[in-house]
Amino acid sequence: MSDIVKQILAKPIQLADQVIKTTETVCSFKDNCAEIKTKTEKLAALLRQFARVSNNLYERPTRRIIDETEQVLEKTLHLVLKCTRNGLRRVFKIIPNAIFHRTCQQLENSIGDVSWLLRVSTPSYDRDDEYLGLPPIASNEPTLCLIWEQIAILYSGTLEERAEGATSLVSLARDNERYGKLIIEEGGVPPLLKLAKEGDEDGQENAARAIGLLGRDQESVQHIINAGVCAIFAKILKFSHMKVQLVAAWSVSELVANHPNCQEHFLQNNVIRLLVGHLAFETIQEHSRYAIANKQNMSLHTVVMANTDPKGVKNGNDEKGLPRGLRTNDMQNVVTNTMAEKSGKNSRNGRSKNYRNNRKQIALVGVSIKARELEDPRTKAQMKAMAARALWHLCARNVVICKSITESRALLCFAVLLEKGEYEIQYNSAMALTEITAVAEQHVELRHSGFKPTSPAARAVVDQFLKIIKNANSDFLIPSIRAIGHLAKTFRATETRIIPPVVQLLDNMETDVSVEAAITLTKFACPDNFLHVNHCKTIIDEGGPKHLIQLTYFGEHLIQSPALILLCYLAMHVPDSETLAQDEVLVVLEWALKQGHFTQDSTLETLISEAKQRLEIYQSRNTRGSWMR
Secondary structure, eight states: OHHHHHHHHHHHHHHHHHHHHHHTTOSSOHHHHHHHHHHHHHHHHHHHHHHTOOSOOOHHHHHHHHHHHHHHHHHHHHHHHHTTOOTHHHHSOOOOHHHHHHHHHHHHHHHHHHHHHHHHTSOGGGSOSSOOOOOGGGSSOHHHHHHHHHHHHHHHSOHHHHHHHHHHHHHHHHHOHHHHHHHHHTTOHHHHHHHHHHSOHHHHHHHHHHHHHHOOSHHHHHHHHHTTHHHHHHHHHHHSOHHHHHHHHHHHHHHHHHOGGGHHHHHHTTHHHHHHHHHHTTTSOOSSSSOOOOOSSOOGGGTSSSOOOGGGOBTTBOTTOOOGGGOHHHHHHHHHHHHHHHHHHHHHTOHHHHHHHHHHHHHHHOSOHHHHHTSOHHHHHHHHHHHHHHHHHHSTTOHHHHHHHHHSTHHHHHHHHHHHSOHHHHHHHHHHHHHHHHHHHHOHHHHHHHSOTTOHHHHHHHHHHHHHHHHOOOTTHHHHHHHHHHTGGGOOTTOOSSHHHHHHGGGOSSHHHHHHHHHHHHHHHSTTSTTHHHHHHHHHHTTHHHHHHHHHHHSOHHHHHHHHHHHHHHHHHOTTOHHHHHTTHHHHHHHHTTOHHHHTSHHHHHHHHHHHHHHHHHHHHTTHHHHHO
């Protein structure tokens, strides 16, 4: 950097020397030129002093200020050269005093700019602690100069000063999106990443938070990714203090949420595996990547982050009020079966692979378990919440990451945290599972491997979603309904507990809930589902047609079409149902064909016509008249 600065300063120093030398030979306006000479000498001294600075310099304001100074010196030299001319040319060439005044003011501004640049580029032990103030160049845009000052501190300050500089940038980026853009344009990302890599705990935390705030759009995130944030955050998630790690995890979630295409970069730097490690810490007992200690009677506190008395289990509820939907022993069995299943796969691959997996687990832990156990419970909970949030955004529409999550213990961790975690942890876990199931719905291989009916972890996830659906008063109700719909193709015909609670939600007071319930049931009833006939019969047996008819006739516009579509599938696949006949579904379909807001959709109109024809065929052959009488 020192060589670059010397190259930048070479021309302005030469121009300053020329001005000084020329003022000594002027023939007119000697007083004005003497003032110019004095100011130019001061400016030249500052430029030479700046050229001798050997520490890291901030190039962005350096180039701009030196370029401005160079232009001022060129104009000054041109003016002074006019004063060296004599004879008749002097008679016919008049120079107003205002020009000399303006030139002196410009030189004074350049002196102020270079003085400021010299002070912000000098380590704190070489300058006083007084406020540096704003240079004249910042008169039109003071915020830009403030950004320059803080970034310059990141380059040349002590660790403590750099941490404070990062805090100032956090405040600026949080207050105004434009300021965040300026920080990126003015080169603030590299020193922030350097501080995140090499700083103390406060410096790393502030730098990681600043990075998360700066990545507000795809262009900004791509710039941050190109600067090497993935490798640095991976190192933080592996070795830094937990308070820094949770901020890094939050920043990852922000970057990926604003630019999903960067998911692969974090995957390649093992960020997924490290986040899963944080999610699993004190959630399930760790032993190699998947295995768990073989204990027949494992208490719940070894599985979830709660101090539940294992002796307090009575009639399906423990002393802490554990809900009946997933009892302590049930969760123990899920964890034990899942880990045993994974452990069995590892054991079949031989002792050498087990050794490698154990080595891999050591790397996954990052900071020693003992060190993490010393963290306060609030920090641990925040770490899990941020890890779940990061995984939620990382797995969105990404089959590779979703597969790595379903093959790890993360699926089981999400199920446990969805039951016992704090609100933010539960919400992020629910959203992550919803994204994973959405990807599984579109990819057969992931659906078969990650959510096969015999998988204890997958069953635990479904159990938690069903519990939420049955309660019907949770903030996670809609994500839970969607997740069940995403998994509609994975349920067997013998799985009869899924559809009834969803059918009951058709009668929910909130329209959004009824809409999601209708859409989810449609995924069970549509022809793409191999067991659609069985599922349609279950929906009918649970009283679904009555709810759907009410929603089609009297529901809000948002629910009418989903309800009618589901009703059409029921009529198409179970046309011989007495329930459909008694509920006069044929009349509803005939009415729907006369409604313009239904028939304007050609696909829906075709579906209604086909369903109506199927019902007419059945009723004309059998009991159409009898049930009407």
